[in-house]
Amino acid sequence: MTDAAILVKNVSKKFGDTLVLRDINLEVPRGQVSCLIGPSGSGKSTLLRCMAFLEQATSGTITIEGEPLGFVEGPNGRRLQTAAELRQTRSKIGMVFQQFNLWPHMTALGNVSASLRRVRKLSKAEAEDRAMAQLEKVGLKERAGFYPSQLSGGQQQRVAIARALALDPTIMLFDEPTSALDPELTGEVLNVMRALADEGMTMVVVTHEIGFAASVGNKICFLDHGKLLFHDTPEKVFAAPREPRLEQFLDTYLDRGAIMLR
Amino acid sequence: MSWKLFELLLQASLMTIFVSFISILAGLVIAIVLSAMRMSGNRWLYAGTGMFISFFRGVPLLVQLLLIFNLLPLIGITLPSLATAIIGLSLCTAAYQAENLRGGFEGVPIGLIESAEMAGFSRTQSFFWIRTPIALRMTFPALVNEAILILKASSLVSVVGLVELTKMAQNLSASTYQPLPIFASAGLIYLVINWGVAVVGRRVENALPGLPAK
Amino acid sequence: MSFDFAVILAKGPEILMGLGVTILIWIVGTFFAVILGFVVATARRFGGRLVDTLLTLPIEVLRGTPFLVQIFLLYFGGPYIGLRLDPITAGLLGLSVYGAAYYAEIFRAGYQSVPIGHVEAATCVGFSRGQTILFVLLPEMALLVMPPSLNMAVILLKETALLSLITVPEMTMTVSAIGSQQYAFVESLVVLAVVYWALVELANFLGRMTERKLSKLGTT
Numbered sequence: 233m234t235d236a237a238i239l240v241k242n243v244s245k246k247f248g249d250t251l252v253l254r255d256i257n258l259e260v261p262r263g264q265v266s267c268l269i270g271p272s273g274s275g276k277s278t279l280l281r282c283m284a285f286l287e288q289a290t291s292g293t294i295t296i297e298g299e300p301l302g303f304v305e306g307p308n309g310r311r312l313q314t315a316a317e318l319r320q321t322r323s324k325i326g327m328v329f330q331q332f333n334l335w336p337h338m339t340a341l342g343n344v345s346a347s348l349r350r351v352r353k354l355s356k357a358e359a360e361d362r363a364m365a366q367l368e369k370v371g372l373k374e375r376a377g378f379y380p381s382q383l384s385g386g387q388q389q390r391v392a393i394a395r396a397l398a399l400d401p402t403i404m405l406f407d408e409p410t411s412a413l414d415p416e417l418t419g420e421v422l423n424v425m426r427a428l429a430d431e432g433m434t435m436v437v438v439t440h441e442i443g444f445a446a447s448v449g450n451k452i453c454f455l456d457h458g459k460l461l462f463h464d465t466p467e468k469v470f471a472a473p474r475e476p477r478l479e480q481f482l483d484t485y486l487d488r489g490a491i492m493l494r
Numbered sequence: 495m496s497w498k499l500f501e502l503l504l505q506a507s508l509m510t511i512f513v514s515f516i517s518i519l520a521g522l523v524i525a526i527v528l529s530a531m532r533m534s535g536n537r538w539l540y541a542g543t544g545m546f547i548s549f550f551r552g553v554p555l556l557v558q559l560l561l562i563f564n565l566l567p568l569i570g571i572t573l574p575s576l577a578t579a580i581i582g583l584s585l586c587t588a589a590y591q592a593e594n595l596r597g598g599f600e601g602v603p604i605g606l607i608e609s610a611e612m613a614g615f616s617r618t619q620s621f622f623w624i625r626t627p628i629a630l631r632m633t634f635p636a637l638v639n640e641a642i643l644i645l646k647a648s649s650l651v652s653v654v655g656l657v658e659l660t661k662m663a664q665n666l667s668a669s670t671y672q673p674l675p676i677f678a679s680a681g682l683i684y685l686v687i688n689w690g691v692a693v694v695g696r697r698v699e700n701a702l703p704g705l706p707a708k
Numbered sequence: 709m710s711f712d713f714a715v716i717l718a719k720g721p722e723i724l725m726g727l728g729v730t731i732l733i734w735i736v737g738t739f740f741a742v743i744l745g746f747v748v749a750t751a752r753r754f755g756g757r758l759v760d761t762l763l764t765l766p767i768e769v770l771r772g773t774p775f776l777v778q779i780f781l782l783y784f785g786g787p788y789i790g791l792r793l794d795p796i797t798a799g800l801l802g803l804s805v806y807g808a809a810y811y812a813e814i815f816r817a818g819y820q821s822v823p824i825g826h827v828e829a830a831t832c833v834g835f836s837r838g839q840t841i842l843f844v845l846l847p848e849m850a851l852l853v854m855p856p857s858l859n860m861a862v863i864l865l866k867e868t869a870l871l872s873l874i875t876v877p878e879m880t881m882t883v884s885a886i887g888s889q890q891y892a893f894v895e896s897l898v899v900l901a902v903v904y905w906a907l908v909e910l911a912n913f914l915g916r917m918t919e920r921k922l923s924k925l926g927t928t
Contacts, residue, residue, distance in 0.1 A: 337704035554869035674785035
């Protein structure tokens, strides 16, 4: 039994004839934060979505806390998990999307308590109590009765984080959680994520926030053209970027930083 | 035309409102079931709902009502005309509402369904708790429109023997020889009802939260 | 229970006559409805505010009341103000006026959805007002209003069935009369439903073909 929360083995993914992931091997240890960075189209979001089985890898396996995700090994080879089995495996995973994806017809409290009521079958009162605690954690207790359309982007994303936490997952996946936000709203979301990391949550974060990746990430994974080119601690990655592609990629951020400083 | 006649028309219009309201609601429920069947992934259910929708949208309501009215007793079901009228109207509006809902269901952003999947919802739970409410919300204006169409279409249920506004107007016009003021008054009452539905519908539309962001 | 369709189908020629009347009234009624609707929408668009306001009321009344009440008013009420019409004329008139109200709304929306920039562009290349309307506004609008217009035509086809209630000898009237004579009412209604269904699906099919042809002309 390995200590890996997520184990990605030889994963490749094709969309039609395009190879978007090429033979990815990656281990996400328990309690650590791994940040996936890379230029757009590098396959980092696809890799994350494979870890949630929202995309099915063309080949290779992904294991969540020792259990194969999406498949069951049997005597006659592997078969797809049934919907119920997949839900069971997925229950360890919380996911936060770039576009928040809050359900527009429910309040913030409704969004967070929905899975507790419908999936866990808790009573309305108990589900809402627990949901309220999650909202408090992301600092939005007073906004519980608001609909998504009445919340700012940053608040919506914090509600989305609370919703993902509702079923007590052991792993949190973040798909570019601040990319759809105005720059002045990214801080509040990153702070919530930082607090979560400090609590010891296992996290995989696809992000363009290099600063966040450098300060919170235990490991940085650099993807380019579907290949995992670099996988190491932030110190090593950012101190001495010997990979030419990584250097080039980080340069674009330095340029941006320079422009923002002026 | 006397006030007494107008009062009789007003009374009959309550039946028009009642029949239409019940039919719209029943039609909505049937339309949701039809949508579920169409999206179930089962080829036979898909084809069956397609036939149902095509038939009830393709045959004039008058013919549908006459058919149901005459067919039911033949297969041993005798219903009061009120029930027959409601069955006929709801089946017809269900076909139209299912077609409206189709657009709503297609408009639900995929991310909202994925997030339900990640929150542990089964396909059925996701259909009832996420997709259907959002599709209903998105097609609410079409529902108001359909309500007005059904209010007007309910004028046909006189052919199954139900006395509502139009049938009352016919009866009164035959007995008093005053078709002009009587049918004009009936028209006026329909106009006021539909205007009311449109106004309330717009109010509700503006007050309802929950349209997905573009 | 037993069904005997033979007695109905034996009356083939009569049914075809009824079908002919249905199609004739439908085509002619829709034709007049489109013309009248276009004239009304155009008058509202270019006739100034007073004309626009004056025309709103009849359109809203026609759209807010059942077709059945309208034809009853026309057919049974008409004679009291000297408007004595035979059933076919009354039906045709009723269908045209009723349809015109809906077409007027379709064309009004069509006028509104032609981008103002296209009209301005035409003015800029030196088109007169008349030329702009004729060469830019109307052709663009024709493309935009085609789908709802075809849809409305199908609705009017189904509405013709109501004309049986003012004794127009169209298909519903003919076939149900045959049904009562032959004591085969349900059979006659089944035949009727199937013929309408086929007719509507045929019209829908032709409409889709037309739309596909036109969409190649490129709406932006």
